[in-house]
Structure formats: structure tokens, C-alpha cells
Amino acid sequence: MSNNVLADGRRTADIVVIGDGIVGLSTALEIGRRGARCVVLGAHRPGTASFAAAGLLAPSIGQLAPAAQSFYDASLALYPQLLSSLAELDGGLTLVRGLLVLSDMAGHALPADAGERIAPQRVKELEPHLAAPQGATLFADDGAVDNVRLMRALRLAVERTENVELFADSPVASMELGKGRVTVGASSGLRIEARRAILAAGAWSPQVDGLPRPLPIFPVKGQMLSFGVAVLGRPVMGNGVYVVPRAGETVVGSTSEHAGFDVSTTDETIERLRAAAVSVCPALGRTAPSSAWAGLRPATPDMLPILGPDPEHPEVLYACGHSRNGILLAPATARAIAGLALDGQAGFDLSGFGIARFESSPGSTNLIPHV
Numbered sequence: 001m002s003n004n005v006l007a008d009g010r011r012t013a014d015i016v017v018i019g020d021g022i023v024g025l026s027t028a029l030e031i032g033r034r035g036a037r038c039v040v041l042g043a044h045r046p047g048t049a050s051f052a053a054a055g056l057l058a059p060s061i062g063q064l065a066p067a068a069q070s071f072y073d074a075s076l077a078l079y080p081q082l083l084s085s086l087a088e089l090d091g092g093l094t095l096v097r098g099l100l101v102l103s104d105m106a107g108h109a110l111p112a113d114a115g116e117r118i119a120p121q122r123v124k125e126l127e128p129h130l131a132a133p134q135g136a137t138l139f140a141d142d143g144a145v146d147n148v149r150l151m152r153a154l155r156l157a158v159e160r161t162e163n164v165e166l167f168a169d170s171p172v173a174s175m176e177l178g179k180g181r182v183t184v185g186a187s188s189g190l191r192i193e194a195r196r197a198i199l200a201a202g203a204w205s206p207q208v209d210g211l212p213r214p215l216p217i218f219p220v221k222g223q224m225l226s227f228g229v230a231v232l233g234r235p236v237m238g239n240g241v242y243v244v245p246r247a248g249e250t251v252v253g254s255t256s257e258h259a260g261f262d263v264s265t266t267d268e269t270i271e272r273l274r275a276a277a278v279s280v281c282p283a284l285g286r287t288a289p290s291s292a293w294a295g296l297r298p299a300t301p302d303m304l305p306i307l308g309p310d311p312e313h314p315e316v317l318y319a320c321g322h323s324r325n326g327i328l329l330a331p332a333t334a335r336a337i338a339g340l341a342l343d344g345q346a347g348f349d350l351s352g353f354g355i356a357r358f359e360s361s362p363g364s365t366n367l368i369p370h371v
Helices: 021-032 066-085 120-126 147-159 200-208 268-282 281-284 321-345
Strands: 013-017 038-041 095-102 115-119 136-145 164-167 172-177 182-185 191-199 218-227 236-238 242-248 247-252 291-300 306-309 316-320
Touching: 013 021, 013 095, 013 136, 013 182, 021 038, 021 120, 021 147, 021 164, 021 316, 038 306, 066 095, 066 136, 066 321, 095 120, 095 291, 115 120, 115 191, 147 164, 191 321, 218 268, 242 268, 247 268, 268 281, 268 291, 291 321, 306 321, 316 321
Parallel strands: 013 038, 013 191, 038 164, 095 236, 191 316
Antiparallel strands: 095 136, 115 136, 172 182, 182 191, 218 247, 218 291, 236 242, 242 247, 306 316
16 A cells, blocks of 8 residues: 555555554454555554443443444344454464352342342352452343454454555544545654544543544543453453453453543552452452552543534544443444445444433533542
């Protein structure tokens, strides 16, 4: 693609993707596999949710409208195909199925028909190291994926796709809108002109100058820790935390803090997470945490993503604001946004995810809640 350069130095592409997190990379890969020329502009930023997350895939947890629930479920159903397509790059990528929510520690009511209620003895058979005196609810289809390994495999796949070009350290500063075209400018001086621009920059999405309208996306900080041992076979939720197994380690999360772009951790919070994890899985108490970190979720006021074209500038497509569910929703978002960018067909009902839902009056900028 290096020969697609205009006289003034601008590069050209069919599609430019702003952001190289899991949503941006998945979408670029989908576009590339459909034959379009795509440029991805990424950035090295601390706290990026795609790497900081625990990889939980849990569409069954929470109360969603039917259309939203359908999209969440469909994205989980696409995961086996996504991992299979990356097997050549990482044959160890697997989808761990079977989320356990401990009955006495759920922290919120579950629908009466949700999941399968199982007795304490059955929990002990499934996970001998758990403390579940009141039993648990098993969500057999929900689960987890190692999002760190997945990100590495996605990046490799994008780099090896002939018609996709990745600039991994080119944070986007601005966009200029034209008639059916958009020019995206990076802080490095790189400029890309394309038919469509896809905004997938996570919590940093609103910082791009020249957007068609303000974006109601704000960072929500989550502190997390890991133990250097693996004692569980499936993810577990209980006592206000989730405990997720990975190869050779156990990841524990997470808090929800409105702290701007601060990604520091505190001893008090990490100790609280550690204690909660040990109450769920006492075997973790035999070792000290091996690491701690914080990530920034790109949240919206209703915690649902912003997906689809801008109402006034359809050359701009939103793929951001995934809140807690960026890892889960990446496959379906990639399919939907690539489809919209290339042939105008999402293949999913995105009516509940449009940006217009936040605009109660023309020109309104009161989008971000006071926290």
C-alpha cells in the first residue's frame, strides 16, 4: 500500500481505522479479508482496556434490551470462528466455557430463569478449590479468553494481511470531513485520506479534533491483580470480584472508579481485591499476588457501545464506548462495522447503539454524567 501517496504527502486508503485495540484490529482484519485497502492508526497508551482486561465473556450477566442481548449473544457465538482463524498464529488460543456465579456472593439479583442452579457438592466437583457453601449458578456458554494472547495474534494477523497497513505509534489528533471523504491526521504528521473513517480509540475517542459531534465516552478505571498460580478451570464471579484462569496464572478484577486517565494502583484497593479473591478461592491465599495494574474502560452513560454511522456525516463510523464488554463485543462489532463501511449492511440490528440516542436536543453537549 506504500504507493498510495498523493502529491501533498497524504496517503490514501478505502478505510482508515482510528485505534489499534481489540475492536480496531478486529475490524481492520475483517475489512482486509474482504479485500479493501485499510490503514490502522494506533497509539501506545498506558491503561488500554484491550490489554488490561481479564477477558471475561459474559453476555448472560446484566439486564439488556432484547436487541442488545441478541447482539451480545451473537458476538460470543462468533468467538470460535475468530479463534480458529488465528490458530496458525497462536494454536493455544482457546475459549474457556462455563462461568460460575456464587449464589451467596453474586452481589446482584439474577433472573429466575438464568443459568443452571447447582448445589454446593456439584460446585465442588467442578471446581474443588472454590468456597461455595450456598451453591452457584452455572452459565454454560459464557466464559473467558486470554485477551493478551488474542491481542498479540490479532496484531500479527493484521501485519500479515497484504492490503492492511498498521502504524502502531501514530495517535490520531484530528479529522477533516469532506464530501464523501475524510482526512485523518496523526500527531506524527501522517495524514490518511479515505472514504470512511472508523473511530475505535477506546476511552481516547472523544479527544480527536474535528469529530462531527461530542462523544459521551469517559474513562472508568479498573484496578486488577494476578496470582502466579492457576487453580481454577473456569471463570468465577463472587464477593464483588471475578476470578479468571489463564495459563499459569489467575487474574482478579475489578474496581470501577471515575479517576480520569489515572492508571495508578493503590495498596488498599489491591489488598481488598486480594482478600475478596481468597474468600472465593481460598487456595489463592497460599501465595502473594504477582502483579497489579489498572485499565481504562471506555464507558458511556448507559454502558452500551456507540456503533454505526454519524447521522450527518456517514463517512464517519463509530465503533467505540464498549464499556465493560469490549473483549466480548469485538467479533460482532468487526462484522457489523466492516459491513457498513464496505456495502452499507451491518448484518445486525444496531438501532439501540446509535450516537443519536444521547442527543435530547439539537446541539446538546450535556452528554457526560457528573461523577
